[in-house]
Amino acid sequence: MWKLLWSVFFSILLTSGYTQDQDSGDAIFIRKIYDKVLTDGSAYQWLNHLTTQIGGRLAGSPQAAQAVTYTRSMLDSLQLDTVWLQPCKVPYWTRGEKEDVHIVTPAANITLPALALGNSIATSTAGIQAEVIEVKSLEEVEKLGTDKIKGKIVFYNRPMNPKQIRTFNAYGGAVDQRVNGPSQAARFGAVGTLVRSVTTLHDDHPHTGVMVNKEGITKIPAVAISTNAAEMLSKMLKEKQVTVFIKTNCKTRPDADSYNVIGEIRGSTHPDEIILVGGHLDSWDVGQGAHDDGAGCVHAMEVIRTLKQLNYRPKRTIRCVLFMNEENGLAGGLAYAKASNEKKEYHLAAVESDAGGFTPRGFSFDAENEIFAKKFLKTQDWLPLLEPYGLALNKGGSGADISPLKSQKGLLIGFRPDSQRYFDYHHTETDTFEAVNQRELELGAAAITSLIYLIDKHGL
Amino acid sequence: MWKLLWSVFFSILLTSGYTQDQDSGDAIFIRKIYDKVLTDGSAYQWLNHLTTQIGGRLAGSPQAAQAVTYTRSMLDSLQLDTVWLQPCKVPYWTRGEKEDVHIVTPAANITLPALALGNSIATSTAGIQAEVIEVKSLEEVEKLGTDKIKGKIVFYNRPMNPKQIRTFNAYGGAVDQRVNGPSQAARFGAVGTLVRSVTTLHDDHPHTGVMVNKEGITKIPAVAISTNAAEMLSKMLKEKQVTVFIKTNCKTRPDADSYNVIGEIRGSTHPDEIILVGGHLDSWDVGQGAHDDGAGCVHAMEVIRTLKQLNYRPKRTIRCVLFMNEENGLAGGLAYAKASNEKKEYHLAAVESDAGGFTPRGFSFDAENEIFAKKFLKTQDWLPLLEPYGLALNKGGSGADISPLKSQKGLLIGFRPDSQRYFDYHHTETDTFEAVNQRELELGAAAITSLIYLIDKHGL
Numbered sequence: 001m002w003k004l005l006w007s008v009f010f011s012i013l014l015t016s017g018y019t020q021d022q023d024s025g026d027a028i029f030i031r032k033i034y035d036k037v038l039t040d041g042s043a044y045q046w047l048n049h050l051t052t053q054i055g056g057r058l059a060g061s062p063q064a065a066q067a068v069t070y071t072r073s074m075l076d077s078l079q080l081d082t083v084w085l086q087p088c089k090v091p092y093w094t095r096g097e098k099e100d101v102h103i104v105t106p107a108a109n110i111t112l113p114a115l116a117l118g119n120s121i122a123t124s125t126a127g128i129q130a131e132v133i134e135v136k137s138l139e140e141v142e143k144l145g146t147d148k149i150k151g152k153i154v155f156y157n158r159p160m161n162p163k164q165i166r167t168f169n170a171y172g173g174a175v176d177q178r179v180n181g182p183s184q185a186a187r188f189g190a191v192g193t194l195v196r197s198v199t200t201l202h203d204d205h206p207h208t209g210v211m212v213n214k215e216g217i218t219k220i221p222a223v224a225i226s227t228n229a230a231e232m233l234s235k236m237l238k239e240k241q242v243t244v245f246i247k248t249n250c251k252t253r254p255d256a257d258s259y260n261v262i263g264e265i266r267g268s269t270h271p272d273e274i275i276l277v278g279g280h281l282d283s284w285d286v287g288q289g290a291h292d293d294g295a296g297c298v299h300a301m302e303v304i305r306t307l308k309q310l311n312y313r314p315k316r317t318i319r320c321v322l323f324m325n326e327e328n329g330l331a332g333g334l335a336y337a338k339a340s341n342e343k344k345e346y347h348l349a350a351v352e353s354d355a356g357g358f359t360p361r362g363f364s365f366d367a368e369n370e371i372f373a374k375k376f377l378k379t380q381d382w383l384p385l386l387e388p389y390g391l392a393l394n395k396g397g398s399g400a401d402i403s404p405l406k407s408q409k410g411l412l413i414g415f416r417p418d419s420q421r422y423f424d425y426h427h428t429e430t431d432t433f434e435a436v437n438q439r440e441l442e443l444g445a446a447a448i449t450s451l452i453y454l455i456d457k458h459g460l
Numbered sequence: 461m462w463k464l465l466w467s468v469f470f471s472i473l474l475t476s477g478y479t480q481d482q483d484s485g486d487a488i489f490i491r492k493i494y495d496k497v498l499t500d501g502s503a504y505q506w507l508n509h510l511t512t513q514i515g516g517r518l519a520g521s522p523q524a525a526q527a528v529t530y531t532r533s534m535l536d537s538l539q540l541d542t543v544w545l546q547p548c549k550v551p552y553w554t555r556g557e558k559e560d561v562h563i564v565t566p567a568a569n570i571t572l573p574a575l576a577l578g579n580s581i582a583t584s585t586a587g588i589q590a591e592v593i594e595v596k597s598l599e600e601v602e603k604l605g606t607d608k609i610k611g612k613i614v615f616y617n618r619p620m621n622p623k624q625i626r627t628f629n630a631y632g633g634a635v636d637q638r639v640n641g642p643s644q645a646a647r648f649g650a651v652g653t654l655v656r657s658v659t660t661l662h663d664d665h666p667h668t669g670v671m672v673n674k675e676g677i678t679k680i681p682a683v684a685i686s687t688n689a690a691e692m693l694s695k696m697l698k699e700k701q702v703t704v705f706i707k708t709n710c711k712t713r714p715d716a717d718s719y720n721v722i723g724e725i726r727g728s729t730h731p732d733e734i735i736l737v738g739g740h741l742d743s744w745d746v747g748q749g750a751h752d753d754g755a756g757c758v759h760a761m762e763v764i765r766t767l768k769q770l771n772y773r774p775k776r777t778i779r780c781v782l783f784m785n786e787e788n789g790l791a792g793g794l795a796y797a798k799a800s801n802e803k804k805e806y807h808l809a810a811v812e813s814d815a816g817g818f819t820p821r822g823f824s825f826d827a828e829n830e831i832f833a834k835k836f837l838k839t840q841d842w843l844p845l846l847e848p849y850g851l852a853l854n855k856g857g858s859g860a861d862i863s864p865l866k867s868q869k870g871l872l873i874g875f876r877p878d879s880q881r882y883f884d885y886h887h888t889e890t891d892t893f894e895a896v897n898q899r900e901l902e903l904g905a906a907a908i909t910s911l912i913y914l915i916d917k918h919g920l
Contacts, residue, residue: 038623039622039623162499162899163498163499164492165850167899200899358880359880389625419876420819420897420899420900421897421900440880
């Protein structure tokens with residue numbers, strides 16, 4: 001039956017003569033985009049600088065400031081119509097000296113590779129030491145209640161589900177432990193929190209990430225431990241009581257001044273329809289923020305550079321935005337949307353690349369309900385142009401920084417590269433320049449440029 | 461127009477009720493396959509042993525023999541119906557001591573990172589030294605002719621085309637220089653050959669690979685040099701004459717006894733219809749043969765292990781074949797086909813995994829003309845089952861080892877993982893266990909198992 005359907009489908013197609021001329025002009029231009037990016041791209045060099053010369057770029061840090069200066073100067077060099085810095089006030093959290101987390105045993109202490117979670121408070125200078133209780137969920141903490149939790153260190157140990165094909169879905173199913181686990185434990189009197197690193201890898205690298213201190217709940221120190229350490233600790237807990245020592249040295253400093261970095265080419269016929277392409281400039285302090293999200297920043301910069309270098313004159317305004325503070329506050333994304341709304345701007349589309357520099361698989365689309373169907377359907381026209389490059393177009397999420405723009409009723413778009421390796425590197429010290437493959441990175445930039453070109457050319 | 465077509469297409473689908481029951485049974489079993497491989501697979505451990513405990517496994521070498529013993533014992537442990545070794549006589553080429561290749565300059569010698577090509581003869585013990593002439597193709601050698609070529613070292617320097625999206629196409633467009641370049645140069649009196657490594661990377665690792673000494677043409681030494689070295693040499697040649705010294709120590713020894721390693725589950729209702737799944741056990745001597753083709757071997761083994769462990773009783777005979785000597789002779793593939801033809805076997809389908817352990821993108825299908833259309837169309841029925849796992853089914857090549865089976869008029873199938881990183885590691889010292897990502901490897905095994913299941917269940 002499928003056979004029959006396909007042949008009916010294809011014969012309709014073959015005889016329909018659907019905008020073939022326009023189609024082939026688009027195909028030629030998309031081929032030019034790929035050729036340019038694959039043979040004369042700048043993304044990989046830019047990423048090299050951002051990662052190896054600047055490194056981890058947590059909002060408020062000197063490295064984040066350097067990244068602002070560097071990317072602004074790179075955008076300046078592209079001869080765009082306008083390049084500017086958009087101020088935003090960001091939280092400024094620092095890790096301080098290396099964490100000391102270990103199992104206290106009569107014989108010897110056993111170190112647990114650990115990283116304090118972003119926004120977490122530090123322990124006292126003496127550290128904390130308490131019995132550990134393992135749980136698999138926030139609900140389990142509630143069930144155990146104050147009786148069992150009070151005075152203890154709560155250890156969240158629900159792994160990412162390896163059966164999920166797309167790893168982001170597995171991440172979504174586990175990350176509540178890190179984000180909301182500490183406050184949940186504190187509600188029932190815990191004195192500290194250990195969280196299993198949110199990765200499918202079994203190794204010794206702890207993965208940090210943001211946690212949220214809920215209003216009105218006592219703040220307690222929270223650290224991520226490596227998956228191997230989590231497995232070991234869990235095994236020990238099956239046999240006996242375990243006491244863990246935690247000493248962290250992190251600090252929340254006064255909010256700092258920082259910036260989104262923005263460059264745009266003004267549209268020739270519909271300048272008020274903005275097509276945004278962005279990534280986030282900040283990263284965690286460990287590693288070099290290569291896949292998360294140096295890759296997304298250089299993708300966005302490469303889009304605007306490529307269109308410029310191909311002498312493409314956009315009908316609509318194409319704007320590259322490098323957001324600040326996605327990791328622990330979203331100050332940049334919120335400041336951007338606020339300013340945009342105040343100026344009564346309209347973002348016809350916004351694309352965010354924040355899933356790494358891996359081989360592109362496509363894009364996912366999101367919008368307010370009443371307008372999603374029409375705009376999404378329009379993108380399906382372009383499938384024959386994008387499928388030769390391995391790109392699919394599906395319904396789904398977009399990106400944290402652009403999500404506040406949803407109320408402008410444009411189309412929000414997430415770039416979707418292959419997801420298998422992303423959480424190996426995510427928020428950990430191995431997220432370095434070497435972890436990014438040049439061709440995979442470049443193919444991502446070319447894919448995003450192609451979609452932006454199609455949106456500009458044909459509207460939505 | 462696309463919109464309309466899609467809606468027509470999908471409404472036909474929705475109302476057609478195409479074998480929905482059968483379909484959902486298949487979907488459930490495929491989900492079981494993925495769950496099993498992703499949570500309880502053996503492929504990664506097996507690969508670890510093959511690569512880090514055994515290492516590079518060129519046909520005839522002690523490592524190749526160890527690989528035969530090891531994989532046979534692993535197949536033995538799976539409680540298949542039959543496991544056996546199929547003898548084949550293989551060429552036995554050894555590299556010997558490290559190559560010395562350098563530019564001879566009055567001041568200092570400049571080393572060119574180099575690897576002798578497989579099957580190449582060695583230089584004399586004194587080495588050779590001659591002026592270099594750069595060419596971009598075999599045709600250019602013919603045009604230049606004996607006048608310009610005689611007594612020189614011919615340097616083939618046509619890069620892989622980075623604009624190709626699928627890197628295998630770019631490889632196909634450049635590898636003639638390595639395979640047939642040396643004999644072509646010798647025809648016109650060259651004394652040696654340098655070949656630019658066949659990779660899109662710009663780095664210092666030379667990539668070896670097979671070359672063919674054409675009958676009746678003088679054999680001359682041939683080495684691959686790294687792409688960086690090729691760029692440097694090319695630049696120097698634009699300015700002045702360059703003399704290069706080559707000393708290689710390789711040796712073609714007497715043909716050796718070796719084996720294909722085979723294990724099968726006999727079909728319950730159509731035992732005479734064989735479905736083969738294979739990879740090749742030999743690899744180049746440099747590196748550990750991880751992506752090429754340790755990954756393919758453990759894929760094939762995992763297919764048969766998974767079906768066995770899920771208690772799947774195949775209708776057809778499912779046979780795992782680990783071929784010997786794909787890299788420099790194809791002795792295993794030819795011996796297998798010869799024996800199979802003598803026994804009047806029929807391979808309904810043969811799947812080879814020889815494109816690395818990267819995230820699966822699908823399969824490509826090949827068969828004799830008169831039967832291709834029917835069998836390929838049948839596989840299209842399965843797209844809705846495979847697309848959720850990111851798998852496409854296209855026309856295309858299969859694999860070197862299974863290609864001699866084409867005359868049996870079955871379907872030949874190549875496993876197609878993402879190709880972007882493959883030629884970074886191909887035939888060079890970085891093709892090691894660390895270069896393989898566990899999830900990507902496992903997803904490949906699950907994809908192949910799923911396709912084999914569908915072929916077994918529904919025929920072709």
